[in-house]
Amino acid sequence: MQPFTYMRPTTAPDAVSAFASAGADARYIAGGTTLYDLMKLNIEQPRHLIDITAIAGLDKIETDGDRLRFEALAPMSAVATNDVIIRDYPVLAEALSKAASQQLRNMARVGGNLLQRTRCMYFRNGADGVYPCNKREPGSGCAALRGLDRGQAVFGTSDACTAVSPGDFPVALVAMDAQLEILGPAGSRTLPIGDLYRLPADTPHLEFTLAPGEMITAIVVPKTAAGRGSTYHKIRDRESYAFALASAAVALEMDGDQVSRAHIALGGVATKPWRAPEAELKLAGQRLTPEVALDAGRAAFSGASPGKYNGFKVELGARTVADALLIAAERSRS
Amino acid sequence: MTGSDDMPEDGKADTDNRTARSGFFTLSRRSALEGGAAIAAAAIFADASSPAKTATAAQSAPLPVASDQALTISATINGQPVAAEIDARTSLLDLLRERLALTGAKKGCDHGQCGACTVHVDGRRVASCLTLAAKIEGREVLTIEGLSDGAALHPMQQAFIDHDALQCGYCTPGQIMAAVACVAEGNATSKERIREYMSGNICRCGAYVGIVAAIEDAASKMERG
Known part of the structure; x- marks a missing residue:
């Protein structure tokens, strides 16, 4: 691991100034469950770490008023076990509690979780490994394109990269139209979460739209009646503690048996958290039967472009969406 | 210990x-x-009676560290104050094992995937391999060595023995630290919930049936106090 200096500012503005003084090779670190992990593989090589976890009062969870607001340093486990979130926004609580292990959820913070990097095995093979990776080393090539692509994405891929966006919580936040509060050298701004993520295109090493020195300070989710009728349905190779093969974040506003509005986003199948507007439109005004749910699932995957070994994700994903819709509808009735 | x-x-x-x-x-x-x-x-x-001397007496000699990458940290580990100068790259796991000779927490994967390194920081379970040692500044760390009350085993340690909840034992300190936290969190209320909340601890020997039984048993004893 490359040596680095370590700073521990106690206010957010101090952290931003520290970043500006440190220069291009600086990184913010919160829980460190992704960054420190990738530093051990020499994939991330920061020369300066700015630990933001000593910033006081940046870990609040607010559920009053017309929105939910999670400050960036709230641990994943704290948001996942909040009683209001569990009761009124199960899609958010489940996306968090089905991610990682309790040890990692205690360490990882919700802000940093949005910036988790891919688990593509060719990427993680490491800087000292034998496989090329355009994300790790721009222009070196992509071993996954003609390699073992079972875990790779079927949406948003390019000739340069098919790596899956690994997160669960970001998928739920995309479904729920969350906004991010961001602080940086140029001041503060807000950003719809969908705009945080870039498609790989021919620059897969650029994953986020944050400018150098910007940090996420809070996540804001508008309150909606669809919250109670929501779920995060995650299908994995094993029952627990695994990344999604396919997942669906679903929230339904119902008018009796009819869907008035559906929120649907997909995980485990795309290069960024993937909203599914085709399926949402197909459901509007429909009575939700198992057949209608499966049709919507198939619509969500109509634009999929699988590779050699990941074609199963198309049918698995469609059925995951269908099952999630039925779970969400059941919850909206209770 | x-x-x-x-x-x-x-x-x-x-x-x-x-x-x-x-x-x-x-x-x-x-x-x-x-x-x-x-x-x-x-x-x-x-040296417990002389806290100032504790850390220096226990530590192995560190490798030389460049001054701009060196940090001094102070924390409480198993109830003892510890101060150490470390390379900023040091993980909590390496600090415990290589500097403080607390070798209970094990290095399995060193990437947060196996749970063998589980310890508690301020009462919450964490993967010590993915915790920068710098982050324990001012915090309280509990490892398996600090779990028993003198010679009296913690109920979870006794339950692992009673239920044969191990074969090789390499994952056991991490399993026990995770299990103690699992009970404290209120997540040991059913076999299913125990399995879900212990999924971050891998046992390659496959002693899972014994582990779940041990946690159920210890949970009832811990709740009785």
């Missing part, structure tokens, strides 16, 4: 027994490790 009760003063008696049995001198890897750990433990706890 092995207490002074069950370790010969200098390892000599153990060696003598082996000599008597086998007719020639042997020192197994295990007894060598136990001897080393006992010496290190003695260094830590013998």
